[in-house]
Structures are given as C-alpha cells and as structure tokens.
Amino acid sequence: MSRQPAYLRRGLWVSRLWLAAGFAFLYLPILALVVYSFNDSPLPTVWGGLTLKWFARLAGDGEVLEGLWLSLKIAFLTACGSVVLGTLAAFALVKFQRFGGRTLMVAMINAPLVMPEVIIGLSLLLMLVSVQRWLGFPERGVMTIWLGHLLLGLAYATVVIQARLQTLNPQLEEAAQDLGARPLQVFWLVTLPMIAQSLASAWLLTFTLSMDDVVLAAFLSGPGSSTLPLVIFSRARLGLDPSINAVATAVIAVVALAVVGGSYALARMERRRQQDMAQAARHG
Numbered sequence: 001m002s003r004q005p006a007y008l009r010r011g012l013w014v015s016r017l018w019l020a021a022g023f024a025f026l027y028l029p030i031l032a033l034v035v036y037s038f039n040d041s042p043l044p045t046v047w048g049g050l051t052l053k054w055f056a057r058l059a060g061d062g063e064v065l066e067g068l069w070l071s072l073k074i075a076f077l078t079a080c081g082s083v084v085l086g087t088l089a090a091f092a093l094v095k096f097q098r099f100g101g102r103t104l105m106v107a108m109i110n111a112p113l114v115m116p117e118v119i120i121g122l123s124l125l126l127m128l129v130s131v132q133r134w135l136g137f138p139e140r141g142v143m144t145i146w147l148g149h150l151l152l153g154l155a156y157a158t159v160v161i162q163a164r165l166q167t168l169n170p171q172l173e174e175a176a177q178d179l180g181a182r183p184l185q186v187f188w189l190v191t192l193p194m195i196a197q198s199l200a201s202a203w204l205l206t207f208t209l210s211m212d213d214v215v216l217a218a219f220l221s222g223p224g225s226s227t228l229p230l231v232i233f234s235r236a237r238l239g240l241d242p243s244i245n246a247v248a249t250a251v252i253a254v255v256a257l258a259v260v261g262g263s264y265a266l267a268r269m270e271r272r273r274q275q276d277m278a279q280a281a282r283h284g
Helices: 006-036 053-058 060-095 100-115 117-135 142-165 170-178 183-212 213-222 227-238 242-283
Strands: none
Touching: 006 242, 053 213, 053 242, 060 100, 060 183, 060 227, 100 142, 117 170, 117 213, 117 227, 142 183, 142 213, 170 183, 183 242, 213 227, 227 242
8 A cells, every 4th residue: 555645744744733723722721711710819820729619609609690590591492492483494495495585584594694793782772672662661681682592593593404404305204295194293203303403403502602692692681681691701801700710610511511412412313313214224
C-alpha cells in the first residue's frame, strides 16, 4: 500500500492543529470558568484553593432559584409549543406544495432565523405595548417572554421537522391508506413514529434556545419575571463574582447531562427504527 505524499501528510497535520486550536478557543474559557467556580478566593483572578462554599450559597439564593425555575418553566412551554406549531407548519409546507400565501408563510417562518434578536425583541415590545394600551393585556412578564421565545423556537422547529418530512417515503403512508387507515390514524401510527426523532431534536433545540436567551427576555420581561440568564447578566455587569461562576457551572452540568441523555435516547430510537425496518424487510 503506497504512502501518502508528504504535502498531504503536512496538510493533514495542519488541519488537525487548526481543529484543535478552534476547540481550545471555544472550550478552554468554559473550562476556566468551571475551575474558578471552586476557587476559595473572592477575587476571581486569584487562586485561593478549592472550596464548595459558592455552591452552598446558591441553595439560599432566592433570586437565582426563582430565575432558574422561571427559565425552566418558560423553556418547557416554549419547547412544547414550538414542536406542535412547527409540526403543523412543516406538514403544511411539505404535504401541500401549492396554496395561497405559501411564499409569505415560508418567508415569515424563516425571518427569525436571519433577523437579529435585538430587532425581534424591539418589534415585539412595541407591538405588545400597543396591544396592552388598547386591550389592557398582556402585562410584560412570563407570557410575553414565552411569546417571544415561541416565535423564535417555531422557526427552528419547523426547519428541523420539515427536513425529516422531506426524506420520508410517501408510499408508506399511501399503503396505510390503501389498507383502510384514516388520515388521523396514518399520522399517529405511521408518520409520527417515523418523525419522532426529529420531534425530540426540535424539542431539545428549542428548550436550549429558550434557556439561553437573554436579548428577547430583556425586552419582554417585567417586574418579578427575571429569567436565570438575566440574573447572571445583571450580576456580571456589577463585577466578577465567584457566585456567578458557580451558577454557570451548575447550568453547564445540567445542560451537559441533558445533552448526553437526549443523545442516548435519540440513538436508541434510531437503532430501534433500523431494527424494525430490517425486520420488516426480512418478513417482506
């Protein structure tokens, strides 16, 4: 077997070095934040030994706990609403190629993906203020933050689910209809199991986007409705504090566990789907 030319080997090493440098640039700051969250010194730039006191203080920090609970609640509602509306929008775009207003619908769904969040937050704020002036509701708070996150999550969920629907074999649904299944039965028994993995991916993606959002929440929040990212951002503006590092470390740990668990569940679903397809092919 012939060896690769020298210039190809050098190019491979250069590519690996660039890749390693890119990962180091992305993850070394996160690693430093995690390490300094165990720093005993109140000065974030001076190492004073290992301690867990900053994490112990979080248990009694009402502002952080309330912000975390609010963020989890909004993120859960956002993910569920985004998956439901994204599924409906994706079905409309994939199953019905021609209908009035399709181009406008595609443009409106894709607009939040390319529009700066500052513009989205400002426009939503102006609209909600006008609606509140005329109707008396909604007050800025949990509902307005949820509406803003839902608008952004809908766009991402639609793209993910639409990509999966476009790869489905329509003959499977047609075969179920030929066997007497009604459209709703076809959806629940045939289509839904095949797109379950994309639904889970869209749910995790929109949940993470909602948990991470600062810009929309800053525009749409009201008194007593500060999410965890807003709490962290407001404290960071007053100066570096090891308690902020502890909060960030806890969030990183929760997100990492959620990503690992979600990836494992998705991998199991994919293996089960492949096994079912292989079994069906053998019996067929």
